[in-house]
Amino acid sequence: MSSADLVVDVHDLRMRYGDTDVLRGVTLRIARGEVLTLLGPNGAGKTTTLEILEGFRKRSAGDVHVLGRDPERADEDWRARIGIVLQSWRDHGKWRVGELLDHLGRYYSPFSSPERPRPYDTGELLELVGLSKVANRTAQRLSGGQRRRLDVALSLVGRPELLFLDEPTVGFDPEARQEFHDVVHRLADLDNTSILLTTHDLDEAEKLSDRTVVLLGGRIVADGSAAQLTTQVAGRAEVRYRCGDQQLVHSTDDVTAYLRDLLRQEPEVEILEVRRASLEDVYLEMVREFDADQTPDLTVVPS
Amino acid sequence: MSTVAHGVSNGLQRGLIEAKHKITNFGEIWGEIWPWVLGVVVMYFLRGNTFGDTGVSVGLLAAPGILGMAVLYTGMMGLSLELVTDKSDGTLLRMKAIPNGIVGYLTGKFVGRTMMTAVSLLLVSIPAAFLIDGLRLGDASAWARLGVFYLLGLLAVLPLGAIIGSLFGSLQGLGLLTLIIMGLVAISGIFYPITSFPGWLQVIGQLFPLYWLGLGMRSALLPDSALAAEISGSWRTLETAAALGVWAVIGLVLAPLVLRRMTRQATGASVTPEDPRVPAARAGAA
Known part of the structure; x- marks a missing residue:
C-alpha cells in the first residue's frame, strides 16, 4: 500500500502521563475508505490515541500522519477535512437542530471544492441521520439516541474525508444502537469516508468495521478482520x-x-x-490474560 | 475573504443567534436583569432620604450606579459564566474541532454579551424612568454619554470576563468570586457616594473599573446638582475614560494569552458528563 492511500499512518506512538505509560509503541495504518475499529477495555488507551490523531493532545514520541499531516502542526485546512464525534457531548443545548447544523456548516464553506462541496446540505444531512422530524427541536430536548445522531451529523457537516467516533454507542438502548449502526454503514458507502471508531463492545466492532485492531495496555495485540482475528488468535x-x-x-x-x-x-x-472459540472468547481471553499479567496501576489510565 | 475573517463573520451570526435564544426566553432574560430591576425598586423606596446637604435623594444617586453594575455583571461575570459552562458541556471542544471555530466562538461570545448588556440596560431603564425622579432619561446628550460609557465599560470588563472564565474551572469557583465582587460593589460608591468613605478606602475603590463605570453612568444620567457627592465635585470624564481604557488595555493584552491556554487544554477530559447513562470513565486523564 503506498503512503498516498493511507489516511492514517502511525508509527511507534508513545504517550506518557507522569510516570504512567498509556501508549507503548502503537503502529497503525488506515487506508482510504476503510472502516477500522479500535477495540479494547476501558483504560486501554483508545481515547488517548484518538485525541492524538485529532490534534487535541501532544504525543510523547512517535510519528503520526493524518491525511498526510502531523496533527500537532496541522492548520485549519486540515481541520476542515476531518470530522470528530467525541464521548458524551451535550453542547449547544439551547440551539435548534437545523439551526446548529446550518451555523456550524458555514465554517466549512471556505474549504469547499468541486469534488467535495462543503458544507453538507442541512436537509440532506438531517435525512441521512434520521432527524428531519426534529429539525426544529432544541438539542437539549432530544432523546439520547437522537442526540448522538445529531453529534454524528455535526461531525459530517464539513463532509470529512476521515471521521473519528469515540465510543459512539455508550448508553444506547438496543434500538438506538441499531439505528446508529445503520447510519455508520451508510457513511462508509458515502464519499469514500474513512472511519476510525473506538468501542469496548466486540459485537459492534464485528458489525461495523472492515478491520479490528485490539488495543490492550497501550499496545496493539491483534489486527485483522473479524474472521482473521478468530483464526489468528483462536486456531x-x-x-x-x-x-x-x-x-x-x-x-x-x-x-x-x-x-x-x-x-x-x-x-x-x-x-x-x-x-x-468465538471471537468473543478470544477477546475476553486476551483481556483476562492481560489483566492477570499487568500491574494494577493501569486501571487509572484514561480510556 | 480570508478564512479567519470568515470565522469572525460566523461569530457575528453566532452571537446574534445566542442573544436571540436569551431574549426570546422570559426565564433567561429575567435571570439577567432581575437584580437591577430589584435595585431600582429599592432605590424608589429610598427617594425620601437625601444625601448630606445636596438635596439629592440617595435613591437618585444610586440608580445610575446600578446600571454600571449591570454592565460589570452582564459583561464580565456573564461572559466568564458562559465560558466555564461551555468548557464543561463540550461547546468549546466542539468549536475547537471546527475550522476557525474558536475565532467564531469567541467573536460570538463578545457579540452576544455586548447585545445582552445593551438589552439589560434598556430594560432596566424602563422601570427607572417611571420610578426614579430626576434621571435625565429624556435627554439625548445623556444617551450619548450612556452609549460611550457602555462601550468603553464593555471594552474594559469583557476581556476581564474572558480571563476569569478561562482560569476558573468550575461554577463553584465563580461563586466565590461573586462574593469578592460584592465587596467591591460596597467600596465602589455604587449605592452610597464614595466621598463619605475614609480616604484610603476611596483610593482602593478607584483602582477598580466598577467605580468608574458607576461614575460614568452618573455623569450621563444625573443633574449637576448631584456633583457635590463626587470626588473633587467633578464628573472627571477624562479620568473615567482613561481609567476604563487602562483596564481595557490590561485585559486585551492578557486575555489572548489566557484564552489560548484554555483552548489548548480543552480535551475530552475537560468535558463533564451530566447524563448519568454516560460513565465518567475519563476522569483520570491528566
Whole structure:
C-alpha cells in the first residue's frame, strides 16, 4: 500500500502521563475508505490515541500522519477535512437542530471544492441521520439516541474525508444502537469516508468495521478482520466426546486431522462435540490474560 | 475573504443567534436583569432620604450606579459564566474541532454579551424612568454619554470576563468570586457616594473599573446638582475614560494569552458528563 492511500499512518506512538505509560509503541495504518475499529477495555488507551490523531493532545514520541499531516502542526485546512464525534457531548443545548447544523456548516464553506462541496446540505444531512422530524427541536430536548445522531451529523457537516467516533454507542438502548449502526454503514458507502471508531463492545466492532485492531495496555495485540482475528488468535478448538463410560476433552489446532484419527482408532466414540472459540472468547481471553499479567496501576489510565 | 475573517463573520451570526435564544426566553432574560430591576425598586423606596446637604435623594444617586453594575455583571461575570459552562458541556471542544471555530466562538461570545448588556440596560431603564425622579432619561446628550460609557465599560470588563472564565474551572469557583465582587460593589460608591468613605478606602475603590463605570453612568444620567457627592465635585470624564481604557488595555493584552491556554487544554477530559447513562470513565486523564 503506498503512503498516498493511507489516511492514517502511525508509527511507534508513545504517550506518557507522569510516570504512567498509556501508549507503548502503537503502529497503525488506515487506508482510504476503510472502516477500522479500535477495540479494547476501558483504560486501554483508545481515547488517548484518538485525541492524538485529532490534534487535541501532544504525543510523547512517535510519528503520526493524518491525511498526510502531523496533527500537532496541522492548520485549519486540515481541520476542515476531518470530522470528530467525541464521548458524551451535550453542547449547544439551547440551539435548534437545523439551526446548529446550518451555523456550524458555514465554517466549512471556505474549504469547499468541486469534488467535495462543503458544507453538507442541512436537509440532506438531517435525512441521512434520521432527524428531519426534529429539525426544529432544541438539542437539549432530544432523546439520547437522537442526540448522538445529531453529534454524528455535526461531525459530517464539513463532509470529512476521515471521521473519528469515540465510543459512539455508550448508553444506547438496543434500538438506538441499531439505528446508529445503520447510519455508520451508510457513511462508509458515502464519499469514500474513512472511519476510525473506538468501542469496548466486540459485537459492534464485528458489525461495523472492515478491520479490528485490539488495543490492550497501550499496545496493539491483534489486527485483522473479524474472521482473521478468530483464526489468528483462536486456531485451537476443543473436542469433547464420550468413550465407553469416560468423558474426554481434547484441545487441538487441527480438528479435521484429529477427528479422522480419533474415529478410526476409537469406534466407541459417541456424543461428539467440536467447539471452536468465538471471537468473543478470544477477546475476553486476551483481556483476562492481560489483566492477570499487568500491574494494577493501569486501571487509572484514561480510556 | 480570508478564512479567519470568515470565522469572525460566523461569530457575528453566532452571537446574534445566542442573544436571540436569551431574549426570546422570559426565564433567561429575567435571570439577567432581575437584580437591577430589584435595585431600582429599592432605590424608589429610598427617594425620601437625601444625601448630606445636596438635596439629592440617595435613591437618585444610586440608580445610575446600578446600571454600571449591570454592565460589570452582564459583561464580565456573564461572559466568564458562559465560558466555564461551555468548557464543561463540550461547546468549546466542539468549536475547537471546527475550522476557525474558536475565532467564531469567541467573536460570538463578545457579540452576544455586548447585545445582552445593551438589552439589560434598556430594560432596566424602563422601570427607572417611571420610578426614579430626576434621571435625565429624556435627554439625548445623556444617551450619548450612556452609549460611550457602555462601550468603553464593555471594552474594559469583557476581556476581564474572558480571563476569569478561562482560569476558573468550575461554577463553584465563580461563586466565590461573586462574593469578592460584592465587596467591591460596597467600596465602589455604587449605592452610597464614595466621598463619605475614609480616604484610603476611596483610593482602593478607584483602582477598580466598577467605580468608574458607576461614575460614568452618573455623569450621563444625573443633574449637576448631584456633583457635590463626587470626588473633587467633578464628573472627571477624562479620568473615567482613561481609567476604563487602562483596564481595557490590561485585559486585551492578557486575555489572548489566557484564552489560548484554555483552548489548548480543552480535551475530552475537560468535558463533564451530566447524563448519568454516560460513565465518567475519563476522569483520570491528566
